[in-house]
Amino acid sequence: MLKVTTPGTEPDAALLRAMFAARKAVFIDLLGWDLPVLAGQYEMDQFDDEHARYLILSDNGDHLASARLLPTTRQGILSGLFPMLCAGPVPCAPDTFEITRFCLDRSLNARERRDVRNSLVHALATFAIEAGISRYCAVAGLGWFRQIERFGWSCRALGAPIRTGGQELVGLEIGITADTPQLLEAAGIHCGHGDNRAKAKPGSLPAGHKEWH
Template sequence: MLPTIHSIKGAGVNHALRAMFAARKQVFVDGLGWDIPVLAGKYEIDQFDTEGASYLVLTDEDGNHRASARLLPTDSPHILADLFPQLSPQPIPVGSTIREITRFCIDPSLEKTERRLARNQLVTALVEHALERGIAAYTAVATNSWFRQISRFGWKCSALGPCLTLGGEALVAMKIEIDRDTPGALSPKGIYCSTSYDVAMFEGAA
C-alpha cells in the first residue's frame, strides 16, 4: 500500500509543526552542535522557513513526529545556492521542477530499528511526493558520509562537485533524479517501503 500524503488543518498543523521544529533543535543543535537560530530555546527555525517552504512530516497514530524533511523551491533562495555555492562548480540545478531537500530529520526518541524504518519511509514519501507533484529532481547538501550512504540507495544520485571541508565538516552537494523507475530502483535495497504510514504535507506553513 502506498503512503498517504494529506493535509492537516487547524490544531493538527500546529502540533505537528511544533513537534518537527522541536525535533530539529534536538537533532541539529543539541546532537550535531550546529550554530543556528533557536526560537524560545526549543524550536530550530531559520531564514529558509518561509511561506515558500514545504514540509513532509511522518507521524505516528497520535500525530506525533517520527521523521520530516523541508523542501525549498530552487528558483528562490535556498541553502545550496545561497550558503554553499562553492560545492557546485557547474551551474546549480534550479527550476520549477527541482526542490532542495533540507533538514532531513529522524526523531531522536526512536529506537535504532524504528529510526531505519522511519528513514526508509521518509525517502519513500519524498519519491511519491515528487511523482505526484511533477518534481523531476531534488538537490541537497550533505556530509560526505551521508552522501555515500544516500548514493547507495539505488536511485540516480550524483555529486555536483568535489567534497569540500567547510566549517569543519566534509560536505557534498548532490542531485537526485526522480522518475517512474525510482521506486523499483530503491526496492532491491529495501529502501522503498510498501507498508502503510501517514505523512502530513504542509505548504506555506511557516
C-alpha cells in the first residue's frame, strides 16, 4: 500500500514514526551519516517540516520504503548543501521537487529490496503526474546515479561528479511526462511488490546499498 502525506493532510502518525526510525537505521546506523537524531530513535532534520511530502510503501502498517519530496522553491539539500554539483543554476520551480531520503527498510532481503525499490520509483513517477510535477532533482552517489539513469526515464547529471565526504556525488535531474510510467515498466521497473515477504536476518543488508540524500 502506498501512503502519501502532503502538506495539509492528516498524517498517519504511527507510519511516520516507522519511516523516521527506518531512516535512522539506514542513514545513521548503517551508512554512518552525521545527522540529527530525535529521542534516540528517529532521523529527522530541518527539512522535515510542513512543506515536505512523503511517499511511504507499507505492508500492514510496516514500513517497506519511503521517499521525501521537497519543494525547490525553498532551500533543500541540493540548493542548500550541494549547489556545487550543478554546472548551471540549481533547479528551482513550482513544478520541480527534490527527491531526498530514498529509504529501503533494512528488514528486507535482496529480492524484496529490488521489488520495493521498483515500486517506489514507479510511485514517484505516477505521483508526479497526478500532482503536476514535471521534474525531479536529487543528490546521489555516482554508482547509484548510474543505476538511476538506466531505469528508463529521462535522467541526466546536472554537472560533473564531485568527491566530497569520502564519496563521489552527482546532482541529477529527472524529467516526468505522461509516458514515464510506461518507460519505467519497459525497463523492468514495475509497481507491484509481493505481500509475502521472507525476512532477512535482523540488521542484514545486501551489498551495494545506496540512497538518495
